[in-house]
Amino acid sequence: MQLARLDDTGDYIIAPDPSAARLTRCVEGTDHEGRRVTTNVVEERPLTIFLNGQEIVTAMTIGDYPDYLALGFLRNQGMLQAGDEITGVDYDEELETVVVRTARQTDYEEKMRKKTRTSGCAVGTVFGDMMAGLEGVRLPATPVRTSWLYALSARINRTPSLYLEAGAIHGTVLCHQDKPLVYMEDVGRHNAVDKIAGWMLAENVAAADKILYTTGRLTSEMVIKTAMMGIPVLASRSGFTAWGVEIAKEVGLTLIGRMKGQRFMCLSGEDRLTRDANPREIAEEPRRAGRKGA
Template sequence: MQLAQENDVAGYVIAPDPMAPRLTRSVVGHDHTGARTEISVVEERPLTIYLNSQEIVTAMTIGDYPDYLALGFLRNQGMLGPQEVVTGIDYDEELETVVVRTETPTNHEEKLKKKTRTSGCAVGTVFGDMMEGLEGVQLSETEVKTSWLYALSAQINRTPSLYLEAGAIHGTVLCHRDRPLVYMEDVGRHNAVDKIAGWMMANHVEAGDKILYTTGRLTSEMVIKTAMMGIPVLASRSGFTAWGVEIAQQVGLTLIGRMRGQRFVCLSGEERLVRDVDPKSVADEPRRSARKAAQ
């Protein structure tokens, strides 16, 4: 397998490839009537990440973009700072390992002693103090037009994806104004956002004018990662956790959830929003009962 390559689907720099043979496979079963049926299911495989000679973590992932996943994970854990020079990334598909090499030696034994298992699907892991590094975060005050949010939601939800093909997966999309740029998917939303972080780091992409859109819950981990990346706005179709909201308010991140059709709720950073469109002019989605939403 080659390392990350870019494409141009519907204006994206990187878009999902739901037909990629390594990402799904067909499984035969039986439906509710007993009839034989065949469906696509998402593959899940381990990837062990090394920083130089130090083994850091083994993540369960769909296996695409291992270089971006490794870079982004290390960046979001504070193990790769802006001063670090990455000299190479070696991926071995057979051994299911990726090694990130830096110009100078690194030492993270103390950080590795402290692990927090997060609420992310496929179980995320955060090393060290979860709040470490947030004290100095300063997010830009870039304005965000609600027309951009509506346009992004409509386009992203119509984009061909592994979620639409097989389900059981989360997506995260890096956006600039009303244009989605990079759309990553994985079994855990933490992996998807780490791939975004890795792509930004590898390509020296400015974060202060970006929006991060996720299909998953707005948890403390998602808020922390977004703030650490320097992105000032995080939006989702899904809901919030109390700690996620508290941290967003603490660091000044605009947090928007329950984005469906013309509706959304902003629980932090309202001052960035420019309401430049009448919500009634936006196509709405039917409300779902709490019971149906939970199914």
């Protein structure tokens, strides 16, 4: 068995760019000993999403890929339906707005009256019944090799990112087998996964053979969004919530958490795992070096 090369970072379709303008800002302060320090901190800015003529939500985001964020948010809210013809996606940087236009006339005033504040770190919002759209959903029983999980974890954790540069951010990665494809970051994990959903919608990418990796907790919100996207496997460095596990079992989602070094835990979809890697042969994850300015 050969794991993916850890130093091969050039074949992502989209990867984080920690040096990109407007994503971080250098600020001055003092450390625990009173010494002057400088550090990079992540920027936050509002983005208001419109669907046709209706204002839907204002999200706090780092500001990259606003078109994918808008498309993915609307898709994961059920406001963009299968078969919708998207006639335009217009971003105005000065007004900090994205307008998504469809051939179908839309009106979600009633749906928007019912909001659920989610557990996302930047406070996500779900409109309508959180479980709406999951009725009858049964994800494909896609097999998962443990060698893929180990390779993905090692590769993603060594990819240059805003998290390593400045912290205070979540990452979500769309993967195929042992290869990470699209790596999105944002201040809330809900935004990061919505960007993935938007990219998949814009590029018409199939979901049934994909794995979604997230640095955040495996909450009900993350499980629901992954299931709505049609992705059969969700993995994370972090832990689980009970409702997240319950929903994963109901829809047939393989749910893997606490992935660090040799270790992981599968709480849904154990029968789909092919254990083709010996954990004792996997290197333990080294202790992270401090981030710049830490």
